[in-house]
Amino acid sequence: MGDRKSATGELTNGLVRSNPLLVLMVGLCSALAVSTKVENCIFMGVAVIFVLVCSNVIISLIRRFIPDQVRIPIFIVIIASFVTIVDLTLKGYFKPVYDRLGVWIPLIVVNCIILARAEGYASQNRVRYAAMDGIGIGLGYTAVILIMAVFRELMGTGQIVLFEKTIINFGTSSMPVIFIMFPGAFITFALLAAALQWYQDRRKPEEGGGS
Amino acid sequence: MAPDMNEAWRYFLLFFGAVLVYNFILIRFIGLCPFFGISNRLETSIGMGISVVFVMVMATSVSWVVWNYVLDPLGVGDFLYIPAFILIIASLVQFVEMVIKKTSPPLYKAMGIYLPLITTNCAVLAAVIESVRPGFFKMNIAYNHTFPEALVFTIGVSLGFALVLILFSAMRERLDLAPVPKFFCGIPIAFIAAALYSLAFMGFTGMFGL
Numbered sequence: 001m002g003d004r005k006s007a008t009g010e011l012t013n014g015l016v017r018s019n020p021l022l023v024l025m026v027g028l029c030s031a032l033a034v035s036t037k038v039e040n041c042i043f044m045g046v047a048v049i050f051v052l053v054c055s056n057v058i059i060s061l062i063r064r065f066i067p068d069q070v071r072i073p074i075f076i077v078i079i080a081s082f083v084t085i086v087d088l089t090l091k092g093y094f095k096p097v098y099d100r101l102g103v104w105i106p107l108i109v110v111n112c113i114i115l116a117r118a119e120g121y122a123s124q125n126r127v128r129y130a131a132m133d134g135i136g137i138g139l140g141y142t143a144v145i146l147i148m149a150v151f152r153e154l155m156g157t158g159q160i161v162l163f164e165k166t167i168i169n170f171g172t173s174s175m176p177v178i179f180i181m182f183p184g185a186f187i188t189f190a191l192l193a194a195a196l197q198w199y200q201d202r203r204k205p206e207e208g209g210g211s
Numbered sequence: 212m213a214p215d216m217n218e219a220w221r222y223f224l225l226f227f228g229a230v231l232v233y234n235f236i237l238i239r240f241i242g243l244c245p246f247f248g249i250s251n252r253l254e255t256s257i258g259m260g261i262s263v264v265f266v267m268v269m270a271t272s273v274s275w276v277v278w279n280y281v282l283d284p285l286g287v288g289d290f291l292y293i294p295a296f297i298l299i300i301a302s303l304v305q306f307v308e309m310v311i312k313k314t315s316p317p318l319y320k321a322m323g324i325y326l327p328l329i330t331t332n333c334a335v336l337a338a339v340i341e342s343v344r345p346g347f348f349k350m351n352i353a354y355n356h357t358f359p360e361a362l363v364f365t366i367g368v369s370l371g372f373a374l375v376l377i378l379f380s381a382m383r384e385r386l387d388l389a390p391v392p393k394f395f396c397g398i399p400i401a402f403i404a405a406a407l408y409s410l411a412f413m414g415f416t417g418m419f420g421l
Contacts, residue, residue: 025398026244029333033240073301080294087293103241103337106293110333112244182238182413186406194399201394 007132014136021144022196026112030104031141032185035148039162043090043097045142047105051082052114053134056122060130063123075118076109083109113141148188156180222363224419225354229367232416235334236375237409242334246376247401256380260373266307266329267338267369268362270300274339275361288344296339304329338368379408 014020020027034044055078059066066074087105090098098105108114117137122130153160156179158170178184235241249259274296282288282295308326311319329335342361354360383401391400 025247028243028247029240032243073298076297076301077294080297084290084293088289103340106340107241107333107337109293109297110336178410182240183406183409185240186402186409190395190399190402190406193402194394197396197399198394 007128010129010132011136011139014133014138015140015143018137019140019144020113020137021141022193024113024116026116027141028189030107030111031145031148032189034101034104035145035152035185035188036156036180037100038146038149038153038160040097040100041142041145041149043094044101044104045138045145047086047090048108048111048113048141049135049138050086051079051108052117052138053131054082055079055114055118056130056134057127059118059122060125060127066123071123072115072119075115075123079114079118080109113137144192148185148192152179152184152188156184222360225360226363226367227419229364230371230374231412232418234371234375234412235337235368236372237405237412239337241337242332242372245332245334246379246405247398250376250380250383250401253377253380253384256376260376262326262329263332263334263372263376264366264369266300266304266326267335267372268365269307270296270303270335270339271342271361271365272358273303274299274343275358278343292340292344296336296343300329300335300339334368334372338365342368375408379405 018024021031030044030048034040055075058078059075083106086108090101090105117133121133125133150160154168154170156175156177158175159166160168179188233239236243236246245259250256277295277299278288278292282291304326308319311326342364343356354364382404386400386404395403
């Protein structure tokens with residue numbers, strides 16, 4: 001590596017500057033579907049971080065032995081093995097959560113974030129940076145779905161229930177239920193993306209808005 | 212109703228549910244990456260839609276055979292279904308690409324560039340898992356995972372995907388000309404539009420008791 005990198009730099013890079021959901025726009029499907037409950041998001045975030053870090057480390061370790069022509073199938077098989085570990089663990093120990101997350105756990109394998117990091121980062125960088133990159137990108141993903149879930153659960157049901165304890169309660173009478181339903185996910189994400197554009201626009205006023 | 216009439220009605224419900232009531236993009240949030248990435252232009256989304264229908268139906272047919280005659284009888288389904296299905300999809304996409312390239316150059320020209328993208332399209336894997344493997348399915352229909360049912364379901368799912376993709380891209384072309392607030396330009400307004408589409412599709416919920 002010619003240029004010097006710091007491990008913390010890789011961590012914050014994934015969290016903010018190349019946030020997978022808001023900036024790179026990958027891995028949207030699971031984010032929108034899972035963010036109806038804060039509790040789901042915690043489990044989903046942990047699962048994604050686990051798969052991302054493990055696959056990044058393994059791919060970075062064996063990057064010199066992977067023939068270039070068959071690298072994508074190899075990446076997919078590595079990722080699929082870790083997803084299977086998560087799938088069976090959740091099914092064994094956290095059955096209610098597994099039932100709620102449903103098809104999204106096996107679908108981590110085709111989550112574009114993980115394959116994109118394997119292809120674009122882990123297969124070209126040293127193990128230490130690959131692990132930090134995995135944690136950073138995973139935390140960036142988790143942070144965004146947590147923000148969405150807090151907003152949606154609070155607006156939709158008026159309360160946040162975490163591990164069967166009610167943490168915040170506004171009284172559940174007249175809340176806009178739409179936020180917890182399907183259109184609410186799109187609206188919430190649109191508001192977040194618009195807020196990001198507004199923030200970037202304010203930081204560099206001379207460049208102007210639009211994409 | 213006569214028994215065969217009943218049967219036909221059940222297939223119709225399965226198809227209808229897959230296309231509209233449980234639409235993959237708008238109600239289940241599956242396959243959003245290609246949805247927002249490709250729906251800029253009408254022409255590309257028609258190409259992508261046709262390719263997705265083609266690959267999904269073939270992948271489900273092969274996976275159904277593998278699940279019912281290899282994985283499930285051997286008792287290894289729980290451990291191996293993720294790698295098995297994703298490898299089936301990846302190799303099938305590669306195979307289809309080679310066959311089309313040899314046999315029909317015009318079709319390859321139309322579909323070729325979308326085929327590699329389909330491997331990582333979560334809609335294909337989701338369709339395969341939902342139609343082949345019992346236990347993930349949350350539709351309010353009697354669904355027994357027989358081969359004809361799986362086929363009807365997949366055709367419905369893929370047609371629903373293509374339908375929304377094409378409808379949405381037709382609207383997004385107009386959206387480029389519309390006066391949109393500055394910070395909502397580009398992606399945010401596309402999501403707002405998708406929310407309105409989703410709201411419209413929620414109107415199908417409860418139709419025929421689905």
